[in-house]
Amino acid sequence: MKNEQTECRRCGTCCGKGGPALHLEDAGLIRNGSLPVKRLITIRKGELVLKPHEDEPQTAACELVKICGTGSEWQCFFFDEEQKGCLIYEDRPVACRLLQCWDTEAVEDLVEKDTLSRLDLVGEKEPIRKMIETHEQLCPCPDLASLRRAIAAGETIDLQTLQRMVNEDIRIRTEAVQKLKISLAEELFYFGRPLFQLLQQIGVKVKEEDGALTLRL
Numbered sequence: 001m002k003n004e005q006t007e008c009r010r011c012g013t014c015c016g017k018g019g020p021a022l023h024l025e026d027a028g029l030i031r032n033g034s035l036p037v038k039r040l041i042t043i044r045k046g047e048l049v050l051k052p053h054e055d056e057p058q059t060a061a062c063e064l065v066k067i068c069g070t071g072s073e074w075q076c077f078f079f080d081e082e083q084k085g086c087l088i089y090e091d092r093p094v095a096c097r098l099l100q101c102w103d104t105e106a107v108e109d110l111v112e113k114d115t116l117s118r119l120d121l122v123g124e125k126e127p128i129r130k131m132i133e134t135h136e137q138l139c140p141c142p143d144l145a146s147l148r149r150a151i152a153a154g155e156t157i158d159l160q161t162l163q164r165m166v167n168e169d170i171r172i173r174t175e176a177v178q179k180l181k182i183s184l185a186e187e188l189f190y191f192g193r194p195l196f197q198l199l200q201q202i203g204v205k206v207k208e209e210d211g212a213l214t215l216r217l
């Protein structure tokens with residue numbers, strides 16, 4: 001059946017599916033305060049993301065900075081449920097401006113192209129920058145789609161290395177919170193979601209023992 005829709009009905013369905021990934025063009029919205037970092041979340045390279053036309057989440061090929069959801073929901077933080085509208089409509093990111101649910105070609109062209117990353121937004125001299133770099137060096141996010149497949153196939157997984165990374169991840173976050181007084185919301189921008197939570201999502205069991213996290217399948 002031919003899609004007759006030609007303009008946005010402002011129903012909010014697209015906003016309900018989650019906040020958009022940001023692009024280089026959106027950097028000014030963060031610098032001018034329209035999008036504070038406490039409203040952003042980093043999806044690190046290797047994490048699982050749902051890409052257009054895919055049924056299953058796939059590995060993010062590059063780092064993405066997205067607008068966060070509301071509480072535990074994916075719905076974009078800036079979607080006003082009562083008014084069914086965007087609270088930052090005049091300042092909405094490029095992905096929202098291009099989105100036409102009846103013709104998704106333009107927004108699909110943007111996927112993983114000219115995306116913003118944390119280091120585009122954190123100044124060279126900000127102390128948190130060094131911590132982000134160290135964090136990426138010591139505990140990068142593994143390719144979670146491949147890891148998920150390997151676990152499902154019963155292959156041998158190097159749990160020891162993952163366990164070391166999971167604990168290093170927690171150590172660096174704790175240090176950042178203590179030294180730089182960042183909030184939990186800011187932590188999700190600076191370091192993304194904790195590695196142990198990402199591994200739990202693909203079936204790794206996590207337990208705290210003697211102040212450290214241990215992993216098993």
Ligand code: SF4
Nearest residue numbers: 008009011012014101
């Ligand atoms: S783009 Fe489509 S889904 Fe999004 S608000 Fe407009 S009509 Fe609704």
Ligand code: SF4
Nearest residue numbers: 015076078079086096
């Ligand atoms: S920024 Fe506005 S338009 Fe974009 S997803 Fe959020 S609520 Fe919707």
